[in-house]
Each structure stands twice: as C-alpha cells, then as structure tokens.
Amino acid sequence: MMDSTSIISYVTFIFGIAAFFYAIGWIFKSKTAGRLGTAAMVIATAGNAAGFVLRWVETYQVGYGHIPLSNLYESLAFFSMAMGVVYLFVEYRYKIRVIGMFAALAAFLALAYASLPSIGSQIQPLMPALQSNWLIVHVISYFFGYAALTLAFCVSILFLIKNASQNPDSGILGHIPSVKVLDELTYQLVIFGFLLITLGLITGAVWAEQAWGRYWGWDPKETWSLITWFIYATLLHARLMRGWEGKRLAYISVLGFAAVLFTYFGVNLLPGLHSYL
C-alpha cells in the first residue's frame, strides 16, 4: 500500500499540472483548459486530504497517534490542502479561474519545498507541550488563514499589474476580471484570512496559557503574528480613508503577505529561539 509521503509527492505533481492548465486557460482564454485545471485542482486537493488522513492513521501505526500538524513537513502539506480548499471555494463562488494558476503554483511550491530532504518527512512523536487540542484549532485556523491571505496577495499582484498597464483590457490582461472585482475579492479574502488569523492568535494565547502559564510573552513567533495582524488591521481601516482604495490597499496586502512569510519561515532565523514549526 502507498504511504502518505508518496501520495503527497503525486499530489505535488498534480498541483503542477493544475497550474499548467490554468495558465493555458488564462493565456488562450480556453474554457476547456480552465476546466481541466479545475479538475486537476480538485483531484490534487482531494489527494492531499487523503494523504493527510492516511498520515494521521500512520501516526497511530508507529505508536504516537496525533494529528499530523506537528512539524514543518506536515504543516506545509496541510497548507497546500487549505490552499486547494480555499481556492476552489473562491472559484465556485466567484466563477473566476485566473487566480487558479497562482493558487496551484503556491500549493505546488509549498509541497516541492516540503519534499526537500532537509525538511524531513518522518513521523515524529509529539512533545508534551504540543499535546493540546488548542494547538490543533490554532494550527488549522492559521493555515486556512494563511491560504486566504496568500490568495489575497495573488489577487493584489494581479490588481497592481492590471492597474499599472496602459491597456488593461487587451491581451492576457484583458482576461483578468476588472480591477473593481479584484479589489472586492481582495477584501473578501482579507476579511476571511483576518478572521482566521485572529482565531489563531486567540487560540494560541489560550494554549500558551495552558502550557506555559502565560497567554502572551512577546516571543518572536508571537510577536511576528501580532505584526501580521496589525498590518491587516491597517488594511481594513485604510479602506475607510478617502483615497486609499485600490493601489495602496494592494500594497498593504503585499506587505501583509511578506509578514506572513516571515512569521512562518523567517522567525526560525532570528537569534536565540527554538521554534517547533
């Protein structure tokens, strides 16, 4: 029988195929290619979910028994699944396929990164501090939130490109929805992501209180999640200011995404700190 790691490597490949079809669909405005992209995306996401469930079973088989959200490999694999789910929901709801290429590419890159030998895909036992149901809610909230904010970033980039173009309605840029639609989509994705990272911040605080006796300690990972949160709160308020629609909001969305990336990957590079994920 296949193990979860090999399922995940097939899934990586299928996300790559999805990105390819979405790109063809976009460039040539081909509905068929777009549909193939969606099909590949659905298969990849479902496969990713199957890999997740299988790995969960495997943790029991090796005698540890915990939800597979405990190290970088597992979190990257969960991120790509969340990406697939959030994107497919957006596609279904908004009937927009052009960001499919970005979503599939992001999932592909996350999984390709996860498959590097240095990441280590072994199943590891859970240290006592991580054995908490709050941790599960915390991680799930964050990764769905991050998926939404990653998509928001992609939409913002499209927005900036389209907005800067001399003739935004011709060529492949013409296949992108109007800047107004992109602007609203960014907002919808940001509020969804913001809600989830708030939930992640809150459950993280409750968990930290249970594990270490304090709900907030300004440790770098905590602080960086708060920084990210401040940036997206800025974005929501900037919308209320006259003249801050569109371009400047897109810049804040890009800045927020940079903070997300740093919170996820960069914090481990900071001095004097041991991080689990």
Place this chain on the structure above:
Amino acid sequence: MNNNIQSVNLSDRIWNFFASVKLSVILLLTLALTSVIGTLIPQHKQASQYLQQYGEFWHGIFQTLKFYDMYGSWWFQLLLALLMVNIVVCSIDRLSTTWKIIFPEKPVYRADRFKKSASHKSFQTGETPENLQKPLNDYMNAHFRHCRVETMKNGYRIYGEKGRWTRLGAYIIHLSILLLALGVLISSLFGYEGHMNLPVGDTANTMKLRHSDARVGLDFSLRCDDFSVQHYPSGMPKEYRSELAIIENDEVVEKRSLIVNSPIRYKGFNIFQSTYGRIPGETFTLIFTDNTSGLQISKKASMGEELALPGGKGKITVEDYSNNFNFRGHNLGPTYLSMLTPSSGNPRPLILPVEHPNFDRMRQGEFTINVDNVDYRYFTGLQISRDPGIPVVYTSFVIMIFGFLITFYMAHRQICIEARRSDGKSTSITVSGISPNRRPGVNIAVNRVAGKIERIIQQHKNT
C-alpha cells in the same frame, strides 16, 4: 473671550486628532514596524552580552531607546495607550451618527438608488400583480423590517430592510479590544508568578517569585505523592506527570494529576508542570578501594552520619549534596561533599562526584572513595501563577470573534421587489438590493430572495 474660543478650538482639535481613522492607520503601522525591533534584538539579556555583541556605541543608543525591554518601554506602552484613546474617541465620535442610522423613525427608500444598484434579478410570471401582492407582502413582512409598499401606474414596489444593527459590529470589535487592554492591565498589575520545587513526599506552601528572591505563600499546601516521566520508544519524553495533593488545614481536600498542558486551577492559583529533577535520597553506599591491594569495602551510609574508615584510619561524614558541582570550571554533575578526618592530621573536604567514581584517586590517599547505590528522589518543578486578568482577556476574545462575524458576514441590506404588469396578464418581477454602508455580497442576497420569491409564486399558482 478670545481665550475661551482658542481653548474650545484646541480641545476640538485634539478631539478631531484622536477621532481620525488616519491616526489609527498610522498607529497600527507604527506598532507593526516597531514590534520588529524586539524580535531582532534579544530581550532581557545581561549588559555584558549586549556590549560584546553591539559594541559600545550601539549599546549606548539601544540602551537609551530601551530596546532591551522594548515591549515594556514607556514609548511602546505609550503607542498602545494612544491606540486605545484613538479607539475610544473614534467610537464615541461616530456612535451618535451610527445610532441615528440604526434607530430612525422610518427608513428612506429611494427607487433610483435601487435602479442604480448593480444587483438585480428579473423574471416573468403569468400571474397579475394584484394576485401576487398578498404573498409577496407576506414574504417581505416575514423576513424584513420596516416594509413599505409604493404603488406605481402598472404595479407596485415593496421595500424592506434588515441588519441595521449589524452596523454596531465594528463597535463591538473595538469594545473587545478595549476590554482586552483592560485584561492585560489587570494581569500586569495584579498577576504574579512563581516557582516551587517539590520533592516526592514533601509538602510546601510557599513559592519563589519570578525575577526576585522573595517567597510568597499560597492559600493552601501542596504535597507531591509521585512523579513520573514516560518516554516514547525513541527516547523522547512523552509525558511528565505529578500526583499532587492539595491540603488545607492539615486535611487533603483534593488529589489531582498534573501534566503539561493541563494545569490545575485551584482558588485562583494556576499550577503548571514546568520542570523536574532528582535529589539524592538519604541513603547511599560508600565504597573504599584500597589503592595498594585493590580490595574493596563498601558501607551503607546516610547524610550527616559519621562513618569509620576501614582499618581505623579515621572517619568520614557526608555533609552536603550538589546537583551540578562545579570543579575548576568543570561541571561534575551530582556530587556529594564530605569531610574526611584522618586518625592523625587535619580534617579535609572531599569531593565525591557520583558519575566519576575515580575522581578521588587524584587525592592519592590510601583509599579511593566513591559513592554508589544512590537512592534518588524526584522533585517536580511547579510553576504557579495567579492572574486575575485572564477571565477578562478571554471574555474579550469571545466578544471579538462575535464582532468579526457580525461585521464581516452580516450586513445592513435593503431589498426592493418591483412587480410590473408587462403585457396582458403577465407580470415582470425585479428584485434589487443595496447595502447602505457598502458591504459586499448584495448580489448573493438578491439572488437568494429572488429564488425564494419564484418558489412562492409557484406555490401560489398551484393552490
């Protein structure tokens, strides 16, 4: 007089300064940017370490700017305080307007605004407008508030709205943030935290405060009945478990197991499994190895007991124990400290590291002495805290989530159903909607209403 006007202007200006969203955008961005500093510069380290790392010049600057305790520095706290003032003033400033919108006598419906709205859905039906008026009216009255009918030449419009109160969502969020700030303030003013090392079998009712040498008492005593560590097959720790008894007035009131991530909460104190360690038991064996013959003699001993050396060569008393004994810069680990009194000559101290049985050979005496069969006792390291801010903080969390759900996923909406006779008996129905405070998602609401109305008309036809 002049003075008066000026002061009114000044206070107005201060008010307007704090009432602006622009200020909150600036503050939020500043907080985000400055928070970065404390993650780049390690906090609360020794001055010498900083000096070595940054050099004298930068060390001086960083110290002046309070970068070593950044989140506790006056200027960072000031930024947070300004944000709170900003929220309060901004909310008060807008609340009266919002209140008037939420509770007007009658809403104003203007047909042209619905016409301009991008959210429409139309369909045809074979019934006359008159026939449909009652079911449409009933539907609107059941699902919307402040409904009103407006008659036209060849039909009518029915208006309705809902979700006005959701405009309070943002205020609920801001209130929750103020409550959060209050909770954090309570935590920092009235909360404290300490540590207690409790050997298995012992009872204690004081702990050492964090960042100080002071000890404070608890309202009860704790006795540790057992401590155990479980490992995974790989050797990694799986569980630390203390069996604790809570004692009041010499009576055990409760027995509880304490593991990581599942603290004991008792009478406002929170007890966490934090560390553990071993301390030596009262009894052990001393082994005397004759350095010429290699002959070994072992004797059972206990702390403080005087023991005769073999062959009447003097006596030895084990007096003390250290978990991490430092000998000329080397950590010898668990070590007994004893006093050797030869039959002739002065007493001299003797170091007996448990993990280095040959250590005493260095002394080049007649015997090499080492310790064995040490009967260790575990102690559990408990972290104990009292934080009256927690309930307030957690309440703010719950309110915040509700505030977000209301603000983001509910909206103030107005719906208009227009029924117009198109030709002969058939009617053209148009559903349109607007969101007075420009919330997204109107389209979806319009489609939903249109779908329901189509079904209602269908039912009406069938009966």
